[in-house]
Amino acid sequence: xxxDDKTENAEKALxxxxxxxxxxxxxxxxxxxxxxxxxxxxxxxKGEIFCILGLNGxxxxxxxxxxxxxxxxxxxxxxxxxxxxxxxxISRVGYVSESPYLFPYLTGREFFNLMGILSGLGAAxxxxxxxxxxxxxxxxxxxxxxxxxxxxGMQQRILLAQALIHDPELLxxxxxxxxxDPVGISQMRQYIEKLNSDGKTIIMTxxxxxxxxKIAVRAGILKDGRLAKIVDVKKGFLEKEFLxxxx
Numbered sequence: 001x002x003x004d005d006k007t008e009n010a011e012k013a014l015x016x017x018x019x020x021x022x023x024x025x026x027x028x029x030x031x032x033x034x035x036x037x038x039x040x041x042x043x044x045x046k047g048e049i050f051c052i053l054g055l056n057g058x059x060x061x062x063x064x065x066x067x068x069x070x071x072x073x074x075x076x077x078x079x080x081x082x083x084x085x086x087x088x089x090i091s092r093v094g095y096v097s098e099s100p101y102l103f104p105y106l107t108g109r110e111f112f113n114l115m116g117i118l119s120g121l122g123a124a125x126x127x128x129x130x131x132x133x134x135x136x137x138x139x140x141x142x143x144x145x146x147x148x149x150x151x152x153g154m155q156q157r158i159l160l161a162q163a164l165i166h167d168p169e170l171l172x173x174x175x176x177x178x179x180x181d182p183v184g185i186s187q188m189r190q191y192i193e194k195l196n197s198d199g200k201t202i203i204m205t206x207x208x209x210x211x212x213x214k215i216a217v218r219a220g221i222l223k224d225g226r227l228a229k230i231v232d233v234k235k236g237f238l239e240k241e242f243l244x245x246x247x
Contacts, residue, residue, distance in 0.1 A: 218233060
């Protein structure tokens with residue numbers, strides 16, 4: 001399947017068309033193949049909060065890494081913000097990894113400054129971004145504390161801060177509630193909702209059906225590397241739809 005013309009794609013933040021991704025592992029002159037995604041098609045509209053749901057091993061993180069150009073498909077087509085994945089278009093995307101490395105001996109400010117440099121921001125732009133995001137995420141009392149000494153909830157805020165430093169159009173959050181207590185989950189939900197109300201498209205993976213139901217406009221449910229179902233999220237029905245799709 002080929003992409004349609006640009007006018008039809010103008011309002012899409014992310015598109016997968018018949019994507020196949022196979023992992024290969026060589027062992028004693030033999031190659032073991034595992035299909036992570038098979039004929040995977042999905043589109044996410046600009047401006048929405050979209051949740052990617054599935055059991056462990058369903059292909060959620062593989063889909064995220066393909067969108068970020070960290071992996072390459074074996075076949076099929078992907079578009080991010082209307083373009084094929086490239087460093088240029090990925091510079092318009094913010095990303096929070098499920099398993100990040102946070103440099104525990106750096107302070108939040110030092111880490112934030114490092115991420116700003118890697119994003120190509122000058123000193124003045126980094127300073128403005130730091131002020132804006134620290135205010136938004138209430139990081140002021142923790143910004144000079146070593147990251148390794150911060151709580152899990154604060155570390156998640158620091159991760160979100162680095163994803164926002166270059167003011168991206170699209171945010172991809174891989175398990176943003178991971179390890180958070182109920183207060184941390186509630187705070188993270190509020191941040192995501194505010195970012196969305198400010199015009200950012202949010203794509204997130206999650207195991208938490210109830211939380212996804214509170215925040216998402218639509219959800220895509222994956223099973224064994226395939227898109228099992230797209231759900232228009234309605235309160236009280238997402239868990240039922242999820243179980244029907246994966247069992």
